[in-house]
Amino acid sequence: MKHSHDLDCKDLLSQMNDYIDGDLDETLCSEIEAHIKTCQHCQIIVDTLKKTITLCREEGREVNLPPDARQRLFEKLNLPENDD
Amino acid sequence: MNKADENSKIDLEALRRKDKHAFAQLVNQNSDNIYRLGMKMLGNPQDAEDILQETFIKAFDNIDRFEGRSKVSTWLYRIAVNEALMLLRKRKDNLTEIDAELETKNGDLLPRQIVDWCCLPEKELVSNESRKRINAAIQTLSDANRAAFLLRDVEGLSTKETADVLDISESAVKVRLMRARLQLREELTNFFADKMVRESL
Numbered sequence: 001m002k003h004s005h006d007l008d009c010k011d012l013l014s015q016m017n018d019y020i021d022g023d024l025d026e027t028l029c030s031e032i033e034a035h036i037k038t039c040q041h042c043q044i045i046v047d048t049l050k051k052t053i054t055l056c057r058e059e060g061r062e063v064n065l066p067p068d069a070r071q072r073l074f075e076k077l078n079l080p081e082n083d084d
Numbered sequence: 085m086n087k088a089d090e091n092s093k094i095d096l097e098a099l100r101r102k103d104k105h106a107f108a109q110l111v112n113q114n115s116d117n118i119y120r121l122g123m124k125m126l127g128n129p130q131d132a133e134d135i136l137q138e139t140f141i142k143a144f145d146n147i148d149r150f151e152g153r154s155k156v157s158t159w160l161y162r163i164a165v166n167e168a169l170m171l172l173r174k175r176k177d178n179l180t181e182i183d184a185e186l187e188t189k190n191g192d193l194l195p196r197q198i199v200d201w202c203c204l205p206e207k208e209l210v211s212n213e214s215r216k217r218i219n220a221a222i223q224t225l226s227d228a229n230r231a232a233f234l235l236r237d238v239e240g241l242s243t244k245e246t247a248d249v250l251d252i253s254e255s256a257v258k259v260r261l262m263r264a265r266l267q268l269r270e271e272l273t274n275f276f277a278d279k280m281v282r283e284s285l
Contacts (some may be wrong), residue, residue: 013194017262021243044200045269051202052269053237055209059218060238065119069133073115076137077144079108 007031012042020050094156099147111140114157117239118164124234125168127223135171139164154248158241162249165231172227195266201276208279221271225264232257233264 012035018024019032036043065073074081094113098106118139122132142163143150150159208214225233228250235246236257246261247254 017258017265041198044198045195047200047202048273049265049269051209052272053265055214055218055272056222056233056268057238058210059215060120060124060222060234063120063123065116065136066129069119069129069136070115072133073111073137073140074108077107077111077140079104079111081108 007035009035009039009042012036012039013045016046016049020046020053096150096152096156099150099156102144102147107144110143110156114160115140117157118160121161121164121234121239122168124222124238125165125227125230126171127219131171135164135167138167142167154245158245158249161235161239161241162251165235165249169227169231195270197270197273197277199273199277199280201273201280204276204280209276214275217275218272221268221275224271225267229260229264229267232260233268236261237265 012019012032015024015028015032019029024032036046071081094110095103095106099110115136119132119136122135123129126132126135139160143160150156222230222233231250232246235241235249236243241249243254243257243261246257250257252260
């Protein structure tokens with residue numbers, strides 16, 4: 001899909017990671033934003049990609065070390081448990 | 085500030101003297117992160133606990149080799165990832181060809197499903213069923229792509245730190261991360277698009 005400006009969907013895909021991570025320079029960032037405004041497909045890909053990352057991050061960070069596993073770790077390492 | 089960021093307060097000299105209190109502090113500040121990484125790399129609590137114990141045993145034995153050029157948390161992630169990848173390789177000893185095939189299949193992942201599921205209510209996106217699917221999707225990634233994704237997007241390491249942990253270039257991190265993110269998006273889109281269809285019936 002090609003639009004009135006220079007950037008096309010394939011270019012956007014190759015820059016998507018850097019765009020999402022905020023690693024692109026201002027000019028390229030504005031070009032991508034202009035493209036997204038007129039291309040619903042790319043808008044959906046960017047939105048669902050961002051949401052995917054957020055959901056996976058939240059799910060991943062739910063995991064904490066269970067207290068009994070922590071106790072076994074300190075025993076295994078022969079360390080005092082109450083230090084912080 | 086998360087616990088790993090507090091590592092700057094850790095007394096490296098005391099660790100090198102094998103001071104048990106300093107080491108207990110290091111364990112307290114990093115055990116959640118290392119366990120979490122193990123859980124998501126291996127997919128089960130028993131293996132995650134084994135990785136956790138091995139990581140700190142190795143860190144204790146090899147603290148003299150830590151030069152202090154990176155954060156100590158990055159060094160611990162490096163030990164943990166290597167342990168996890170070694171365990172995964174052992175599991176798959178006879179399945180190398182299948183793994184290589186998957187890597188190729190996922191290598192050129194163009195977005196196929198274009199459905200806007202972001203409009204689903206938050207409670208649908210984080211329901212138990214959805215969370216199960218998210219975890220299953222993370223496990224479908226190749227080991228290499230999963231490690232890059234977990235370090236960068238879940239643990240919040242920079243591209244440079246992820247490259248140091250995995251001992252690859254920053255551009256290789258970006259390639260693996262992109263493949264992982266696109267594959268996860270595809271998996272979640274399949275799931276949430278089905279959910280939207282089911283709910284509209």
